[in-house]
Amino acid sequence: MPDLMMLGMLMAAIAIGFWLGRRDRRPDTQPPAPTSLSRDYFVGLNHLLNEQPDRAIETFVQALEVNSDTVDTHIALGNLYRSRGEVDRAVKIHQNLLARPALDSEQGERVQLELARDFMRSGVYDRAEKLLEALLKQAQNDCHRRDGRRLLIDLLEREREWEAALEVAHSILRQEGGIRRAAAHWHCELAALDITEGSLALARKRLKQALSTDEKCVRANWMLAEIEFDHANYKQSIRLLQRIPRQDTGFTPIILEPLGNAFRMLDDESGLVRHLHQEVERAPYTTTVISLAQLIERRDGVEAAASFASQQLHRHPSLRGVDYLLDLYLLDADERETERFNLLKRHTQQLIEARPRHRCHRCGFEASLLIWQCPKCRHWGTVKPITGLEGE
Template sequence: MPDLLLLALLLAAVAIGWWLGRRERGHRLLSSPQPSLSRDYFVGLNYLLNEQPDRAIETFVAALEVNSDTIETHIALGNLFRSRGEADRAVKIHQNLLARPSLTPSQSNLVQLELSRDFLHLGLLDRAERLLQNLVRDTHDDGIRQSAKRLLVDLLEQEQEWQAALDVAQPALVNQYQDIRRAAAHWLCELAERDMRSASPALARKRLRQALSVDAQCVRANWLLAKMEHDTGHYKAEIRLLKRIPQQDRDFTPIILEPLRDAYRMLADEDGLERSLHELIQPTPFTSAVIMLAETLQRREGNAAATAFISEQLAIEPSLRGVDYLMDLYRHDADLKERERIELLKRHTHTLLEASPRHRCQRCGFAGARLHWRCPRCRSWGTTKPITGIEGE
């Protein structure tokens, strides 16, 4: 049995023993001069010491009366079951508590909150939602209402009920919690993408502007607005929106490069593209931007200029993708034998690049080829970014 679980159980046993002792002292004043603890307490403690936690907890629960002094201990035992992955047993304890007429309103609210957590762990979302909706609507305890709202928002996210989640979160949770504020902006983006698919561009733009008002750092909102401008042929407006993204978060610079290049090409403005790329690599020489700028130099001035530029940039910020592109440049001027050697090296760099993830969640470390606006592992919004560095983008 894990040491942490043993400690938790032991503490529970001590707490129960203290309450039982208190109860026994009350009886002693009325009936008997000899103090005594419940026999069940010692039976349970024996199970605990013999590393039989399930039987120990069952014995403690059976021994402990439900009253105003022991309600918190019962709740703690139910939560212990849930933390061990036995939410069904936690449900039984918490439902048993709710059936007691002696609970105060605040105690009843607390038990309902924990019972909703049990249902969420079991995947019983409808039952959890009903409990949480009741708590949000009826409780007078601000702490319980706040906790219920956060749980309800998490549940509605699971069900992809973006508008319902917004209705619960705004304005209190959005104003108070940064993670909720960031998530709310992405819920609006989700709704906007739904509007875009259903040919409602005006409503989509309205939602995206709302997303930026909720969270001015929401890269995704500007990204989607830029895409809408591209689809309608407004390339100058698209470029303006794309250039806002590095101002919001420089780590997202790599995602704007291809649409930025395409927009400038649609305007036949190669000089504008070159100026923009120079601006982007000034603070941080992102490999993708460096390679794209080298390609413009190659078209205008030839291989030698591109080779000199990429070599200079690799000395500042080495990267595997930069080396791979440099080998492409060398291959153009190589003889047959040198070209074969370069091809062999490129096969190795290509294998390494294919095996390397392109994006990583800054919260949990999940990495993959695609950019996920919501991390598939930790379910956080906006925490996945392009990987930079030697093996990065």
């Protein structure tokens, strides 16, 4: 990061030097000014080469008068301050630019965007929101309008203003898949509030809107299934849960417990067995294998369950699978074997407990519980159960 910052400073210094050089060559430039500015420039460059970026930036800012030729450089210097965490200085530079009547509309829109980013970085969301709303009303540049809309959506999401975010994002949902996925989760957030307030009809409507916005929104079917289960509509709950692996097979492990509960409420164990057999053939996750092995154990005995689990582990090794197989072996073990199996069991348990259960497929963030928005990269629906050798 420091190397990138120094590179940015160097590029800014080159830009300043280029502008000063052009200014020196202008016939209408007053003689004393170039000498003074050039001296300031070389002083700033000296600070930069001596790894004194603070003093270098201050010198460059003082050296450059604000005009149409230097706007880009001032913006770059302000952004450097923001990247260094010195947001107050970035705000000062960008506000100073915005107050200049010489800016054309394109430059003014760029400065507004950067100033909004400054305010967001410092947590002053209300001022950022006002800037961005004004920009969206008056922006003539399509790129600036698009960037401003994305920034405003990000701000409203941070403030958990789901309705407002949906309103701002409405016009670009079809073009941008990332926004569409996020919008589906905003509908789910609103539905969760409706459920808390007892407005189930409105919650159902919102969750259907989520699926209409993004047909692969696992969370919407998950929440609908919970509503149906709570109202004893077990068959409908099962149908909704069974849609989830078709939306995203990576979420298969999370449906097994509620699915099993719904089948048991219907006293339909054979239906659950059929479903689990289908899932094992399609995607043999450890959780699915263990769920099916437990049913086999209850119906056909320990030996049959151990045989099934062992076959599946041979095809798809898993730490949790080994741990479950040890449980089965302990049921038929003699005293000496019990001691050995318990030793192995302690090791597998320690390894399992030390491992996270979920991981963001976007940034790698790990968590013990399922969360719908990654707190690190802030993408929606990317945190999934960890599968494979050490996962579900």
